[in-house]
Amino acid sequence: MFKSARIKLTAYYLLIIMIVTVSFSAVVYTNVTKQIQRGLEMQERRIRNRIPPIPRFPNEPFLDKQTILEIKKDTLLTLITINLIILIGIGLPGYWLAGKTLKPIEDMIEKQKKFVADAAHELKTPLTAIKTDIEVNLRNKNMDIKKARSVLENTIKEVDSLTLLTNSLIKQSKYQDYNNSDKEIIELKTLIEEINDKLTPKAKAKNIETKISGENIKIEANRESISELITIILDNAIKFNKDNGLVSVSIEKRDSKALIKVKDTGEGIDSKDIPHIFDRFYKSDTSRSKNQNEGFGLGLSIAKEITESHEGHVSVTSKKGEGSEFIISLPFSQ
Numbered sequence: 001m002f003k004s005a006r007i008k009l010t011a012y013y014l015l016i017i018m019i020v021t022v023s024f025s026a027v028v029y030t031n032v033t034k035q036i037q038r039g040l041e042m043q044e045r046r047i048r049n050r051i052p053p054i055p056r057f058p059n060e061p062f063l064d065k066q067t068i069l070e071i072k073k074d075t076l077l078t079l080i081t082i083n084l085i086i087l088i089g090i091g092l093p094g095y096w097l098a099g100k101t102l103k104p105i106e107d108m109i110e111k112q113k114k115f116v117a118d119a120a121h122e123l124k125t126p127l128t129a130i131k132t133d134i135e136v137n138l139r140n141k142n143m144d145i146k147k148a149r150s151v152l153e154n155t156i157k158e159v160d161s162l163t164l165l166t167n168s169l170i171k172q173s174k175y176q177d178y179n180n181s182d183k184e185i186i187e188l189k190t191l192i193e194e195i196n197d198k199l200t201p202k203a204k205a206k207n208i209e210t211k212i213s214g215e216n217i218k219i220e221a222n223r224e225s226i227s228e229l230i231t232i233i234l235d236n237a238i239k240f241n242k243d244n245g246l247v248s249v250s251i252e253k254r255d256s257k258a259l260i261k262v263k264d265t266g267e268g269i270d271s272k273d274i275p276h277i278f279d280r281f282y283k284s285d286t287s288r289s290k291n292q293n294e295g296f297g298l299g300l301s302i303a304k305e306i307t308e309s310h311e312g313h314v315s316v317t318s319k320k321g322e323g324s325e326f327i328i329s330l331p332f333s334q
Contacts, residue, residue: 002106009098014090021086025079032075036068118281122165126158133158168298171228182222188251188258189216191223195230196249199238207244210234214251217258219332221310226330229306230260232299233314233326237264240324257312258332263325269318277316278304303328 137143137151189212196210203210219226237247245265252259269277276282280301307314310330318324 002102006095006098006102009101010091010095013094013098014087017090017094018083018087021083025083029072029075029079033068033072036071040068115280119165119169122281123162126161126165130155130158168302171298171302182224183220184223185218186221186223186226187216187218188260189214191227192230192234192249192251192260195227195234199231199234202235203238203247206238206241208238208241208247209245210238210247210249212249212251214249215253217251217253217332219258219330221330225306225309229303229328232303233260233262233328236299237262237266237324237326240264241266253332254329256331257329260328260330261325262328263323265323268320268322269316269324270320271318274316274318278314 133151133154137147140147143151192212196212200210234247234249241247241264247265248261248263250259250261252261273282278300279297281297282301304314307328307330312328312330314326314328316324316326
C-alpha cells in the first residue's frame, strides 16, 4: 500500500515540478524567438538605410527565415533537454522525499496495527476464561449455590481485569497525543511525598521502607499527568521489590533538568528485557513477572508517553539480583 502511495506521491511531485519548468521553458522560448525576430528586423532596417544601399536580388527577403528556424529549433531542443534532465534528476530525490513524507504515517499505522493486535490478545484471555468457566459449570447439573457463587466471583474477577485493561488503554491513548494543557508550578518533593503516603499501605504489606531525599525542585507541568507518572514508577518499585526491601527516591538538579531517581532492592531486570521495558504490553520472563502481580505491561509505556509529552526522558539501569533504578528527567521551572 505504501509503495504505491510513494510512487503516486513522487508522480505528483514530478508533475508539479514539470508544470513549472515547462511553463518557464515556454516563456523562455517565446521571448528568445521574439528577441531574435526583433534583432533581425533591426538589422534589416540598418541595411535599408545604409548609403549606398547593399545590392540584392529581386524578391530576396532581408530576413533570413532559415536562420530563424534553425535558432528556434536549437532553442527548443535545448529546453527539451533541460526539462528531461530535470525530470530524471528530480525523480530519485522526489522518490526519497515521498518516502520521508510517508514514513511517520507508515510508522503510526504500524503502531496502530500492533496496538489493536496486542489489545485484542489481552482482551481475549479474560473473555475466554469467563466463557469457559460459565460453559463448564452450565453443564454441571448438580451445581449448588456455593458453586454458583464461586463461578460468579471468578467472573467478577475477570470483569475487574477487563476494566483494569480498558482503563489502562484509555490512559495510553490519552497520553499519546497529549497537549500538556493546564500547566502549573509543581514542587516535586512535596508531590512525591503525597503519592508515597497513598502507597504506604501497599509498602507496609511487604514491609518495604521508602526514603525520599533531595531538593524540592519546582517544575511547570500538568499535575495530573506528573502524578500519574510518579505513581507508576513508585508503585512498580514497591510491587517488584523484595519483602523487607527499600525504595530510595532522590531529587536533584542537573543542567536545566530535574532528575527523579527511584531505586529498589528487587530482583532486577534481565539485560535482554531492558531495551523493551517501555514497550506497550511488554512483560519480561524474569522474576518481575513471576510474582503473580496484576498488570498488562502498560504502566511503563504510559510513563514514557507522559515524560516525552513534557519534553523529558525516562530510562532504567538494572543489574540482576541487585534491583533497578528508574531515572526521570524533566525540565525545571526557572
